[in-house]
Amino acid sequence: MHQNYINGQWVGCEESLENRNPSDLTDLIGQYASGSAADLDQAAQAAAQAVPAWGLSNPQVRADALERIGAAILSRKGEFGHMLAREEGKTLPEAIGETVRAAQIFKFFAQETLRIAGDAIDSVRPDVDVMVTREPVGVVGVITPWNFPIAIPAWKIAPALCYGNCVVFKPAELTPGTAHLLAQIIAEAELPVGVFNLVMGAGSVVGQAMVEHPLIDAISFTGSVPVGRALAVEAARGLKKVQLEMGGKNPMVVMDDADMPLAIEACLNGAFYSTGQRCTASSRLIVHRAVYDDFCDRLVTAAAALKVGHALGAGTQIGPVVSEKQLRSNLAYVDLAREEGAEVFGGEQINAPTEGFFQRPAIFRNAQNSMRISQEEIFGPCASVIAADDFDHALALANDTAFGLSSGICTGSLKYAREFRRKSTAGMVMVNLPTAGVDYHVPFGGRRGSSLGSREQGRYAAEFYTSVKTSYVFAG
Numbered sequence: 019m020h021q022n023y024i025n026g027q028w029v030g031c032e033e034s035l036e037n038r039n040p041s042d043l044t045d046l047i048g049q050y051a052s053g054s055a056a057d058l059d060q061a062a063q064a065a066a067q068a069v070p071a072w073g074l075s076n077p078q079v080r081a082d083a084l085e086r087i088g089a090a091i092l093s094r095k096g097e098f099g100h101m102l103a104r105e106e107g108k109t110l111p112e113a114i115g116e117t118v119r120a121a122q123i124f125k126f127f128a129q130e131t132l133r134i135a136g137d138a139i140d141s142v143r144p145d146v147d148v149m150v151t152r153e154p155v156g157v158v159g160v161i162t163p164w165n166f167p168i169a170i171p172a173w174k175i176a177p178a179l180c181y182g183n184c185v186v187f188k189p190a191e192l193t194p195g196t197a198h199l200l201a202q203i204i205a206e207a208e209l210p211v212g213v214f215n216l217v218m219g220a221g222s223v224v225g226q227a228m229v230e231h232p233l234i235d236a237i238s239f240t241g242s243v244p245v246g247r248a249l250a251v252e253a254a255r256g257l258k259k260v261q262l263e264m265g266g267k268n269p270m271v272v273m274d275d276a277d278m279p280l281a282i283e284a285c286l287n288g289a290f291y292s293t294g295q296r297c298t299a300s301s302r303l304i305v306h307r308a309v310y311d312d313f314c315d316r317l318v319t320a321a322a323a324l325k326v327g328h329a330l331g332a333g334t335q336i337g338p339v340v341s342e343k344q345l346r347s348n349l350a351y352v353d354l355a356r357e358e359g360a361e362v363f364g365g366e367q368i369n370a371p372t373e374g375f376f377q378r379p380a381i382f383r384n385a386q387n388s389m390r391i392s393q394e395e396i397f398g399p400c401a402s403v404i405a406a407d408d409f410d411h412a413l414a415l416a417n418d419t420a421f422g423l424s425s426g427i428c429t430g431s432l433k434y435a436r437e438f439r440r441k442s443t444a445g446m447v448m449v450n451l452p453t454a455g456v457d458y459h460v461p462f463g464g465r466r467g468s469s470l471g472s473r474e475q476g477r478y479a480a481e482f483y484t485s486v487k488t489s490y491v492f493a494g
């Protein structure tokens with residue numbers, strides 16, 4: 019059994035979870051520890067004990083450790099990519115790309131360690147100095163989903179350690195393999211005992227225990243809206259700092275002056291790559307009526323040509339859906355699309371030489387924005403195509419959602435691009451680029467039902483992972 023890492027030791031536990039390859043159900047990746055509330059308690063105590071020394075450690079020590087972790091991930095990117103593709107179903111090039119991204123994030127925060135700065139301000143009182151400094155929050159609980167099994171943990175764990183916090187990491191049940199590899203690398207990076215802990219297991223057990231634990235000072239969570247909402251309520255009860263990244267129903271507007279091949283490529287990528295399992299996926303394609311039929315015809319042809327298959331297969335463009343539960347949910351939405359009156363292209367489950375959860379990309383033509391298929395996050399390779407009369411109508415449709423993570427527009431007009439950038443109510447706006455695919459050194463996050471709390475990534479991460487101290491010194 020692959021063990022948890024608590025207080026500098028690899029420790030087993032009574033229960034375990036099976037990790038299977040969604041591209042080939044005969045491929046058992048391994049048994050992974052499924053921890054208990056007691057394991058979480060041990061990890062929280064170890065982390066709390068390590069906080070005072072780590073929080074006051076020399077920034078060069080933390081910079082060197084993060085740099086070592088980043089370099090180790092990079093040197094093992096093939097192994098990581100293979101594990102990630104095998105357990106999550108992302109294609110191998112995408113999986114290796116995500117691994118490289120994780121390494122870059124650790125290297126970015128290695129440097130940020132040396133840039134933690136505050137303010138010195140003149141006091142309004144004589145002979146008094148005022149200083150504003152940033153200090154660690156304490157023990158940070160990290161709860162992550164299965165869809166980016168190394169990048170999301172990296173963008174939470176790296177800043178947590180950078181700013182002097184200690185970490186208890188609970189990865190998703192479906193992707194413990196990548197998390198375990200990451201923990202191995204961190205364990206080899208010579209951090210003081212207790213600074214980093216891994217507790218794999220069920221969200222309802224380990225996650226719940228983390229949210230309720232008095233020694234956990236802050237929780238950074240990425241996952242679904244219902245779990246995030248419940249977690250925020252529980253965190254408020256314990257007065258914990260909380261940061262939530264949840265779903266999206268991201269619009270991509272295609273104007274009549276768009277470069278059509280570019281728009282098709284952006285929509286194909288945004289809607290279907292990574293099997294549509296990205297919170298920034300373009301699941302609502304809002305297309306100007308003048309080019310609607312042409313756009314739909316081209317998109318249907320291009321989507322039908324995408325090669326769906328085993329994530330490790332040569333030339334595969336779309337890997338499997340992550341689990342049977344997710345596949346059933348996706349197929350139910352395809353049925354719902356028909357019931358709601360959309361015209362469905364693709365979306366059927368398909369067979370491959372290996373038994374897995376393969377689904378052809380689904381396009382819902384003549385969809386309305388008010389339909390459930392256009393309002394609820396499906397989290398699969400499914401996109402509604404909605405007609406818009408003009409720019410104002412397209413903008414109104416784009417903003418008519420309970421979410422607000424990412425949005426995009428394909429247009430040749432600077433005026434439309436500028437208007438859209440200013441008036442879109444999403445946290446991230448893309449012009450002539452897919453809604454998914456972001457840089458690692460700038461803020462990531464959304465509004466309304468998509469996010470709560472301060473932004474992740476880049477220098478903005480300091481808002482969540484530090485606490486500000488204002489000190490007054492009288493030297494009279």
Ligand code: ADP
Pocket residue numbers: 161162163164188189190191219220221222224225226229240241242243245246249
């Ligand atoms: P997804 O649909 O992406 O699996 P979830 O919100 O169910 O989204 O899961 C995201 C993460 O939250 C996972 O690590 C999961 O184990 C964890 N989780 C699930 N339920 C809870 C809970 N009640 N408390 C804390 N964490 C939870």
